[in-house]
Amino acid sequence: xxxxxxxxxxxxxxxxxxxxxxxxxxxxxxxxxxxxxxxxxxxxxxxxxxxxxxxxxxxxxxxxxxxxxxxxxxxxxxxxxxxxxxxxxxxxxxxxxxxxxxxxxxxxxxxxxxxxxxxxxxxxxxxxxxxxxxxxxxxxxxxxxxxxxxxxxxxxxxxxxxxxxxxxxxxxxxxxxxxxxxxxxxxxxxxxxxxxxxxxxxxxxxxx
Amino acid sequence: xxxxxxxxxxxxxxxxxxxxxxxxxxxxxxxxxxxxxxxxxxxxxxxxxxxxxxxxxxxxxxxxxxxxxxxxxxxxxxxxxxxxxxxxxxxxxxxxxxxxxxxxxxxxxxxxxxxxxxxxxxxxxxxxxxxxxxxxxxxxxxxxxxxxxxxxxxxxxxxxxxxxxxxxxxxxxxxxxxxxxxxxxxxxxxxxxxxxxxxxxxxxxxxx
DNA sequence: TAAAAATGTAAAAAGTAGTAACGATTACTA
DNA sequence: TAGTAATCGTTACTACTTTTTACATTTTTA
Numbered sequence: 001x002x003x004x005x006x007x008x009x010x011x012x013x014x015x016x017x018x019x020x021x022x023x024x025x026x027x028x029x030x031x032x033x034x035x036x037x038x039x040x041x042x043x044x045x046x047x048x049x050x051x052x053x054x055x056x057x058x059x060x061x062x063x064x065x066x067x068x069x070x071x072x073x074x075x076x077x078x079x080x081x082x083x084x085x086x087x088x089x090x091x092x093x094x095x096x097x098x099x100x101x102x103x104x105x106x107x108x109x110x111x112x113x114x115x116x117x118x119x120x121x122x123x124x125x126x127x128x129x130x131x132x133x134x135x136x137x138x139x140x141x142x143x144x145x146x147x148x149x150x151x152x153x154x155x156x157x158x159x160x161x162x163x164x165x166x167x168x169x170x171x172x173x174x175x176x177x178x179x180x181x182x183x184x185x186x187x188x189x190x191x192x193x194x195x196x197x198x199x200x201x202x203x204x205x206x207x208x
Numbered sequence: 209x210x211x212x213x214x215x216x217x218x219x220x221x222x223x224x225x226x227x228x229x230x231x232x233x234x235x236x237x238x239x240x241x242x243x244x245x246x247x248x249x250x251x252x253x254x255x256x257x258x259x260x261x262x263x264x265x266x267x268x269x270x271x272x273x274x275x276x277x278x279x280x281x282x283x284x285x286x287x288x289x290x291x292x293x294x295x296x297x298x299x300x301x302x303x304x305x306x307x308x309x310x311x312x313x314x315x316x317x318x319x320x321x322x323x324x325x326x327x328x329x330x331x332x333x334x335x336x337x338x339x340x341x342x343x344x345x346x347x348x349x350x351x352x353x354x355x356x357x358x359x360x361x362x363x364x365x366x367x368x369x370x371x372x373x374x375x376x377x378x379x380x381x382x383x384x385x386x387x388x389x390x391x392x393x394x395x396x397x398x399x400x401x402x403x404x405x406x407x408x409x410x411x412x413x414x415x416x
Numbered sequence: 417t418a419a420a421a422a423t424g425t426a427a428a429a430a431g432t433a434g435t436a437a438c439g440a441t442t443a444c445t446a
Numbered sequence: 447t448a449g450t451a452a453t454c455g456t457t458a459c460t461a462c463t464t465t466t467t468a469c470a471t472t473t474t475t476a
Contacts, residue, residue, distance in 0.1 A: 002416040009464065011412055015405035019386060033422060042391050045422095046466060053424055061423040062473030078408045079415030097305030098403070107404050108411025147414060172414045174406060178227060183250050189413040191406040195306070196315050197223035198382060198399040200286045203316025204219055205397040206355060206380045207287030208210040217433065241453060253453090254435055261455060269454040270442030421474070429466070436459075443452070 002077075006054050013051055014078055016041070021071035033064035083110040086148040087141075089161055091116040091124075091131050094176060095152035099126040112144055137161075141168040148172040155179045210285075211263060218259050222286055224249070225259070229279035241272035291318040293354040295378075297369055298361035299324040299332075299339050302384060306358060307334045320352055345369075349376035356380040363387045 020041055024032060034045040041048075052058055052065075058073050059065040075081055086109040088095055095114070104111045114131045116122070124131045132140060149170050151158055158179035165173075172189040173181055182190045228249055232240060242253040249256075260266055260273075266281050267273040283289055294317040296303055303322070312319045322334060325342045332339045340348060357378050359366055366387035373381075380397040381389055390398045 007463070011409055012405070014412065015402070015408040018408070035422080042388070044466070046468095047464090049423065050425080050465085057424065059423055060473065061471065062421055062475085064422065077412065079411040080408065082415070084411065084414060093305045093308040097301045097309075100301040101305075102403050102407065104407070107407035108415075109407060148410060172410050174403075174410055180250070189410060191410045193401060193403065193406060194223070195310055195382075195401065197220070198401060199310065199312070199315035199317060200223040200226070200288065201219055202356060202380050202382055202397060202399045203287040203292065204222065204285065206292055207290070207316075215432070243453080252435065254437095255433090257454065258434085258456085265455065267454055268442065269440065270444085270452050272453065417476100419475090421472100423470105423472075425469095425471105427466105427468085430464085432461100432463075434459105434461080437457090439454105439456095441452100441454080443450100445450080446448095 003054060010051050010054055013043075014074055017048075017051070018071060018074045018078065018080075021067055021074065024067050025071060029067055031064050031066055034059070036064075078108060080106070080108045083108055084147040085110050085112045085144060086150060087111070087113045087115065087146045088150040088152065089115050089134075089137075089165075090151065090153035090157075091118075091121050091126070092152065095150075096126060098150060098152060098176075099129065109148060112146060113140055115140075134161075137164065138168065141165070141170070145169055148174070150174045150176075151179075151181075152176050159184070214262050218262055221259055222282055225256075226279060226282045226286065226288075229275055229282065232275045233279060237275055239272050239274055242267070244272070286316060288314070288316045291316055292356055293318050293320045293352060294356040294358060295320060295349075295354045296322045296358040296360065297324075297342075297345075297373075298359065298365075299326075299329050299334070300360065303358075303360035304334060306360060306384075307337065317356060320354060321348055323348075342369075345372065346376065349373070349378070353377055356382065358382045358384075359387075359389075360384050367392070 020037070034048045038045040038048055055077050056073065058070050083105060086104065088099055088111060091099070091114050099111065099114060111129050114126060114129055115134045115137055116131055117134045119133065121131045122133045147170065149165050151173055153161065155178040158177040162179065162181055162185065166185055166188060170188070173191070175181055175190055175192045178194065181188065228245070242256045246253040246256055263285050264281065266278050291313060294312065296307055296319060299322050307319065307322060319337050322337055322339045323342045323345055324330070324339055327341065329339045330341045355378065357373050359381055361369065363386040366385040370387065370389055370393065374393055374396060381399070383389055383398055383400045386402065389396065
């Protein structure tokens with residue numbers, strides 16, 4: 001069903017299309033042409049048409065695109081209509097903030113559990129999701145089959161946990177650690193977020 | 209002093225080189241060849257030599273690279289040896305976690321202030337940095353001249369704050385909001401971190 | 417009914433990134 | 447101390463990716 005061989009550049013633009021279409025909808029608009037959308041988003045009209053054309057024919061000649069319909073299609077392409085179970089590993093400052101801050105439901109996931117090695121955290125609830133001890137990870141995963149994990153633990157701990165999770169069937173990671181998951185496990189999907197690297201890159205660009 | 213026209217691909221690899229060299233140093237090693245490093249990092253030796261060659265000649269034929277020396281050079285290239293003042297805007301769940309979680313000093317920045325519109329937060333300290341009311345932003349910036357801002361506020365509030373900050377001399381942003389800073393302000397440097405988009409991209413890759 | 421508007425798509429162009437190759441230099445070894 | 451092995455810096459090449467252009471086709475609008 002999903003078209004193959006779509007480039008990352010295209011895929012990475014999809015969430016932005018989705019967000020902009022949401023805004024247009026909020027403004028009460030019902031239709032938009034690729035040219036109008038391109039002006040809003042600072043892209044070219046042909047890029048928009050070509051991006052969308054990777055997945056289907058969502059517009060109509062002479063008319064343009066129906067905003068609500070197009071947003072729905074992109075949502076489906078992204079899989080937002082069939083949320084997948086996810087767990088969060090490491091409920092320190094970062095993990096806790098992520099759990100509080102991100103609305104997983106609207107991003108294609110359903111957060112079903114959080115895990116930490118620290119006994120004092122166990123039992124606490126964050127957004128109605130309980131924090132469990134890391135020693136119960138195996139059992140929990142065999143019962144609930146999470147498909148994705150958000151990794152908020154240090155590099156050293158990550159390798160072992162990753163091996164474990166992948167054996168338990170986890171297929172994707174939102175990775176905040178410096179462990180290069182994809183190198184050891186090319187079969188899983190990984191999105192890396194490295195604050196530190198981003199800051200250093202910014203530092204470089206601001207130097208001189 | 210800084211070479212111009214270095215591609216983003218190269219710049220984005222620098223923090224990773226820096227991290228790996230730090231690990232090698234910890235292991236007590238003193239020298240490494242591009243081939244050995246390439247095996248560790250899963251790159252080609254050629255690419256490493258070419259990347260480094262953008263900035264100078266840090267190795268020696270027949271010998272390889274001195275690890276400590278090379279890490280120092282990359283640190284200097286990234287600007288880590290001359291930290292720049294930064295402020296953080298928006299001390300909600302995310303902002304507070306970022307302030308707790310990130311070691312700014314080792315990433316080229318010095319966090320000198322945090323700002324929020326919520327009165328109840330004002331006066332609190334996070335890592336010895338006080339939270340100030342957003343209404344004092346102008347005065348604070350004129351006195352302290354921060355060069356970078358970490359933006360942890362919603363899109364709607366971001367546009368106005370950005371305009372203000374740029375007028376006050378801020379040159380770079382670590383942007384967690386969905387406001388496209390660079391479109392309105394091409395003269396400033398921006399590193400975007402969009403959790404939501406990353407999650408949706410992951411959702412796409414895990415669908416089917 | 418005819419002009420205007422807009423899409424879908426193929427083909428061309430532009431741009432970027434990565435690899436290979438090799439001379440030059442240094443280290444190592446017998 | 448002389449020869450061999452190792453390794454860098456650098457150029458040139460190759461491959462890939464991304465974007466743009468162009469146009470036939472379809473629909474809307476007046």
